[in-house]
Structure formats: C-alpha cells, structure tokens
Amino acid sequence: DIQMTQSPSSLSASVGDRVTITCRASQSISNYLNWYQQKPGKAPNLLIYAASSLQSGVPSRFRGSGSGTDFTLTISSLQPEDFATYYCQQSYSTPMYTFGQGTKLEI
C-alpha cells in the first residue's frame, strides 16, 4: 500500500500568514494527489485535485504543487475561515485510496 505522510502534524499561524503543508508519498504517484479541508464537525471539502488544479469555488489563495512523491499545499494569506485540518489523498493506487494523517492549522 502507498503510505502518505504529512508534515507538520500541527501548525500555528496568524491571519495574513503564508503557510505551507507538505505531503510525501511512499512511492511515485505522478500527480494523483488531492487535498481536502475539514472543519470541526463537518465533512471534508475538496480544495485541490491532480496536485495543482483548484476545485471550482475554492479561493485562489490555495495553491497545490508537486509531482512524483513530494507535494505541497500553500495558503498565500491566511483568512480566519482557513483554520482547519488539511488532508492529502493519493488516488494513484485506485481504489486503495490512502489519506495523510492530517495537518491541523491553528491560530
């Protein structure tokens, strides 16, 4: 199985900061990498697919990059509503999808 490792596990930041979350795959997954945001008590919400494609309706301050084994999610200027937990998901080894362990972004 493909393992996904996110770093850091938690991150403290302030409104207006630029933050980067990293996701590493245990083997090459090309660009089959999706990012989700989850707020407490809510379902995950798709942000980025295919490593760098912005899902419709998602603000442009969210940016995904990477290919192969190393990927990043960057939020260019944190807004209050961005404080949440972020998960990466590989969809290369379908349908044995695996998620990263999550990165909790706190104020």
Add this chain to the structure above:
Amino acid sequence: EVQLVESGGGLVKPGGSVRLSCAASGFTFSFYSMNWVRQAPGKGLEWVSSISSTSLYIYYADSVKGRFTISRDNANDSLYLQMNSLRAEDTAVYYCATDYGDYSRFDPWGQGTLVTVSS
C-alpha cells in the same frame, strides 16, 4: 443542489450489525463510482469501500474485508453499507463520497453518520 445524506448510524453492541444508507440528489448518481470513508473520533480519514457505477467493481479496505458489504440502488439514487461483526475499532463517523471524474477526487461528501460500537 448536489447533496448526499447518510443515515442509519447509532449505538451497536460488539458483534452486532448495522446498515448505513446514503441518499443522493442533484446529480446523475448512476454515472459515478461511490465510496465510504470513515473517521474515528479525533483521528484521520480512512477509506473503507468503493463501488463502481454499475456495481461491477467492488473493493474494501483490509480492515473491513469479509465483514462489510457495499451496495447501491441506481433506480433510487442510494448507496448502502452493511456492517456485520462490528468491533469497537469500527466506531467512527461514516461518510459517503462521490468519486467525481478523473483523479478520483471525492466530491461531494455527505454530512456523515456516527456508528458507535460499545456494550
């Protein structure tokens, strides 16, 4: 409005069974593969099972293989998860999610239903 609504969760005794349902609306359900994903309290996301649009292809995580059964009813825009031989470690919020388009991105998701396995 595109929507998925899960139901059927609750308190179940170890070794017991429960059937989850997911009602879809606002999109052509029969076109898409569907998934169940779970999240134990305070933990991350775990993919549980997938079913293709015509039910031809069905897959399970090793952790539930032989105990859970996924199915769908395209005539009624519904997805199901039959959960048998439940264990304490199956306690989680269970989400249904649409496998939308290429790159198997999960969108949309339902709001989730909590299954608690406890005596």
